[in-house]
Amino acid sequence: MKKIINKPDDVVVEMLKGLALSRPDSIGLIPEKRVVYRKDPYLNKVAIISGSGSGHEPDQAFYVGKGMLDAACAGPVFAAPTLDAIVDAAKLVDRGRGVLFLVKNYTGDRANFEMASEMLEFEGGPAVDTAIINDDVAVKDSTFTAGRRGVAGAIFVYKIIGAKSEEEGVNLPQLKKFAMEVNDNIRTMGFALKSCTTPAKGSTTFDLGEDEIELGVGLHGEPGRERTKYKPANEVIKIITDSVIEDLPFICGDEVALLINGLGGTPIGELYIAAGIVHEILRNRKLKVFRTYVNNFCTSLDMEGCSVSLLRLNEEFKRLLLAPADIPIKYF
């Protein structure tokens, strides 16, 4: 294993320190808890926290900032954030209006966020609630999940809910309901060309043959729908895009936001090849693309492959998608 790391145990904290040093004015870090939070003064708003295992960067710590998350709780690589980190983060960012947890549907993450909620209730506050994100159409249950997994479509939830939470007067129950509505309109499916290598293990988390791909792979390398033969981009992107479209289903005339998410080791050029293919499919289906997002949004370390997410839009979602977000990960 060759990576830009020191000791495998230090990977997460060193990465978060790099983030905080790179954005000293806006990003705070509690290193021993792996909690990243907004340092800039912000409104008396409902706070938004997300969290999960690390290894999915820029998800989630890099989405902390005005218009998205108020804090992110990072677990060890591919392991849930700790209970006490979640409790501390909630107390830190609460402004008296309560805290909404946005949690991708994995058993470990859900359990720790639920226990944190109970502990906070027992301690008398702040008020918290949780919205579960489960956008992955690939499989019903999975290695780490009961029900559908939460994957890259989560970024749409952070963006829209983050923007909504900055608007005056929005309260916690309204925001939770709205988060669930956004989630209900997102569908995602991905595929892997190559497994990732975790720093601790030093080897791949699953084995794919030289001529194999995993359709519907999970964010930790969990099995998807099918292990099949390598296919050219046109074929594999059509399979996953059709699965996404037919699941909701998205129908003729719908307006959508498209997100092509790289899994970490795939270069941006290939992601744009995928974007072009999806655009042709959507045009043929008479789905109108409002906005396209192509990048590494929610990765699996150095896994190669990508996912396709669609969000069915209404006027409010569109407005909130375009609202400014000041997050540490950006180009210029």
Add this chain to the structure above:
Amino acid sequence: MKKIINKPDDVVVEMLKGLALSRPDSIGLIPEKRVVYRKDPYLNKVAIISGSGSGHEPDQAFYVGKGMLDAACAGPVFAAPTLDAIVDAAKLVDRGRGVLFLVKNYTGDRANFEMASEMLEFEGGPAVDTAIINDDVAVKDSTFTAGRRGVAGAIFVYKIIGAKSEEEGVNLPQLKKFAMEVNDNIRTMGFALKSCTTPAKGSTTFDLGEDEIELGVGLHGEPGRERTKYKPANEVIKIITDSVIEDLPFICGDEVALLINGLGGTPIGELYIAAGIVHEILRNRKLKVFRTYVNNFCTSLDMEGCSVSLLRLNEEFKRLLLAPADIPIKYF
């Protein structure tokens, strides 16, 4: 070879089509010439064009937009853009104020941009001039280069010169001089953990052992200073950062912009580990970091590794770095 591609020959055009479809309002494409250009109306300004072989995405097509490039000429993977594409691009984006070519120092790219300049002069316009970017401190000459190579520091030149070109009254000679001044204040060095695989060849462009790295690697896998044993992040980042600092040299009290550039296959989390290490080194050297940029800015397909760039700042550079840029590659 498993990639998100169809036929290797179609990779570049399909990628650029994906880009144009993803930003239909702002990005135009002449597919047969592989020229990407700004569609939005813009001021009567000196136009800025860059170009090189493909495989370095988001460099350069993804930097076309207000505040950066007016057009980009993409060659085939790792091969210079054609003469006629450069000529057509210059005619297309010229607004009567002339065109500045920003060219990274590679023999093939320089030759084609020079021939294009001669042809345009012969044809009676537009007026063009060229600024060469050569920020790589690793080697004096290289496989594809006489003199120092141009690498990821080029992004600073596009950003600052693009912003400057939008200011009223700036003419072509002034802009060329300013581009050379920016270039003179940038230094970069990188290293590779793993070679890239070109679509046409289907195999790695060079061979690195399981325990080897290439210090000072070029953007096409050209040899660097030394092939050496794999080292933990702290050690290898110190070697390249020290080389960058000592070359200009950057001295105690200098204010700098820092750019950590991923080579394509390295996940963002590892790049932020590198960022943290560089910040510590700069603090010890009493170099003040004005702004940090961490991402895949100028890649080598799926090569693993990164580079460190420093730009010595003055007040004008700082202002232009922070000026808004509306480019197709962004998060939100």
